[in-house]
Amino acid sequence: MRSVAPLLLLAAVAAAIVADAADDGEYAARRRAMIAEIKVDVVATAEMLKRESLDARVWAALERVPRHEFVPPEEQAVAYENRPVSIGHGQTISQPYIVAIMTDLLNLRAGARVLEVGTGSGYQAAVLAELGCRVFSIEIIEPLHAEARERLSRLGFDGIRLRHGDGYYGWKEEAPFDGILVTAAAGQIPPPLLVQLAPGGRMIIPVGSSFFVQDLVIVDKTKTGELRTRQVLPVSFVPLTGAH
């Protein structure tokens, strides 16, 4: 009996490893299916987005980040569906299609400095980190900040800098930023963030409610410091019918 016990233990450990691997394999397959679906959506929306596909690095980043780890356990089964998912505290993790578009529109090179206002679950920060960016992220809701810190650390995203506090004033010590993503805009674009945007940099603000992004506001700062905004409708809906 004594000699059987270690064998049983070994078998149990092996089974657990195999099960984990099977899980990982299953989630990886779901991720690939999710990306395939987003690719179709991007093609369908090409006229609005002015592009037929996204940067290959964005697809690669989406494929590497385990989205199911960024949602509550009870939502993991739907983590790879192309829709927003509730993460508690009245917040959501954005629809993957919108995450992909925003990441692509930021147009960041590896090593770029990017500020995110509204960490949420940390998923968007993780995707940006996978692009090779230096990510700084601020969250106003303390429990969300704590959960994101633990999660990102557990998943090995140690390079992402997190802070709990008011995103209005940005992260002055780490400015300027090549890209800024404001997922918690409250009726205005905070002027301190515009100051912290580097010349040639780009800010993206998804406008809408917790669940639905209505449109994306893109703020570009020219090399000479001038500001211009552009609005992108992430849906292939043309309101006029018939010929002009």
Added chain:
Amino acid sequence: MRTEADSARRGHRTAGDALRAPRIGVGLLSSAVLAYEVLLTRLFSIVLWHHFAYMVISLALLGYGASGSALTLCRGAVEKRFRVVFVGAAALFGVTSVGAFAVGQRLSFNPFELLWAPAQPARLLLLYAILAVPFFFAATAIGAALSVCRGGVSALYAADLCGAGAGSLVAIALLTVASPHRALALIGAGGVLAAVVAARELGRARAAPTVVLAAVALAVALAPASWIAPRPSQYKALSQALRVSGAEVVAERSGPLGLVTAVANHKIPFRQAPGMSLATAIEPPEQIALFTDGEGPTVVTRSDLREPLPEYLAYLTSAMPYAVLKPRSVLVLGAGGGSDVLQALRLGARGVDAVELNRHVVELVSGELAGFSGQLYGRRDVTISVAEARGFVAASSKRYDLIQVSLLDSFAVAGGGLYALHESYLYTVEAFELYLQHLTPGGGLAITRWLSLPPRDTLKLANTAIQALARCGLPAPARHLLVIRGWQTTTILVLARPATSDQIARLKTFCAERYFDLAYYPGIALAEANRFNVLDTPVYFEALQELTVSAHRREVFLQRYKFFVAPATDDRPYFFRFLGLRALPELFALRARGGMAMLEWGYLVLLGTLAQALLLSVALILLPLLALRRRAPERCDERRDGVTGAADALRPSCPTRGLRARSLGYFAALGAAFLSLEIAFMQKLILFLSHPLHATAVVLTGFLVFAGIGSACSRRWSGGHAVAMAAAGISALTAVYAFALPAAFSRLLALPEAGRIAVTFAVLAPLAFLMGIPFPKGLEALQRLRPALVPWAWGVNGCASVVTAAGSTLVAIHAGHRAVMLGAAILYGIAAALYPGRGQTSGGGA
């Protein structure tokens, strides 16, 4: 005139006749049920959003239909133990009314996930079922009384209607003096007390059960706040604001118009500056946010009389009219926390009149927050009025350099299309005409809205302005329009006179200095229209060109555009509904590709409510019918409890042939017609009585009490004749009212409020009196011919009411309130033709 009551006394007395009808108990119970319905809508508006509350409660009212089914199936038992059934059901209504809300709000139902999370539809169904329970018990008590107490139908129905009429006043009174959840508990206790009263009415009540019921009533009234206080959804703006560290509720006010919550955050302050220009680095001062039913917010901005007023207010698109017109006298409609008042003062106005509907908002800004706001509403150059905006303008003889309509809805609510069903008389063609008449010769009307892509609000406003200007006799309406857009808001300025070159020059300078774009001015060029906030195509410019260049191009555009941007009118006051039916399938297909934000929830909720109500109603109506058919096939030779004998089967005029079908049509038509008229009049009278609360109270009380009097009087008249006369009278009056009332009301709008209420009662009294007659006459006929069908008919009437609540709103959106009224008149005619007692040779039929 022979009466049906006489007939019943003559030869058809049954066990039910011996019972004394519990009229007071029915009246009290009906009062509690109607008050409960109002309260539940209020409470779920706090927990969820108004239109989801509307859907949930509409469906829960199918408890009435379910009670009809249950009474039909258990008729024998109900007859034998009527006293226990009535008292028990009334008491259970009282207890479950409180319990159902406490449980229902804990279901974590999130309507925004309905389309993709399978758990949400399941939770929604469970919510319907839970909330239907109290309505089921109340309807069971009343339906049992109508079914069992034969000979007293008219009086019972009168008590039911008069009680319900009083209930609307009870609800408003309770909401004025108590918090919504305490009002709920008191209404629940009222339901139990109705049981106590009924027990005494129905016979000698023993002391022990009375004491027990009284103790239950007390326990319900004192239900702990932790069980029943509303818990707003975590996705509401208030819930989210309170999660931010440092946030604290500094004041709260509750009333019939909503729960107003003031939230301060000194650590991470609110800084609301909708669409503020990117050309400035100014930081708005600290603000306190005022949430109504957890949505909004409108903000109170810190200001100090000794310091300059906040400068950021000059960098919003809503500041444009001040640059163009330099107004000295300003009227702000929808003052809220005072941002627009502050803006007017900051930008040079010498006097500001401000109007706010919710007195609690004004009390907060003038009271607890007076110091914080710099005594904004107490300044000598500011006059604040608590009034409905349109009524205020109609009653005023003043003219203003600028009339400013504020951003009255939150971005999330506007963006989600939650107001699609919301009637607003602020943005109709007739309202714009009124505003234009109150402008000084060089004045203007300004409205700021959230920017929407593709354009919706702004196009509808421009279209409305063009129609109003044309109706004012101005030859070139388009020359009076100026429209700009920022990155988040748009502002339209409608000028009393054509725009001058100086004004256009000032407009251009204002926009250029603030990185705002010109969307329209007379003579605008494409190159000017898409410079700072660049759109893929200059859709605002293009659409506004189509609307302004000629009437023909405008009509073509309106037909081709997938959103509904034709002007709202007083007959179809649905400004916030933009979703066209033809765009719905396309947007639904695009929901995973970013199209979800364009699906208007208010409209979808209405369609969903109607579909669900229809399905459930059919089930509730058919199931008991199938059971009845098995027990007692509809044959004239089978008269267990009717008035005719076996020989009737041989007579071609057999009165019960097709009785079920006739009864179905009769009671469904009555339920639909009664509610259609009630809803249509409530809408018409919001404008005349200048206040939604007054309209609700006056219309509900007037309709129900006068209908109750009609029902009480109807016992003297024979059934078929009375129904035919009543239907003819209702149809004639409704047709006259539909065409004559708008003009008559607009002439009488200047009357003092008491006079307008008196006019309203005078208008409603004859109509409602007649509307109280057909239902009890139909029930009395059924009691003679086929008593088993009485509770079923009660259920049919209940189901028809629920379907109509959604259906008439849909008709009003697409065809107008006049169409709803005329439809109701036709339904009364149909009902008269289907009267169940038609062809009856005994019992007083016509």
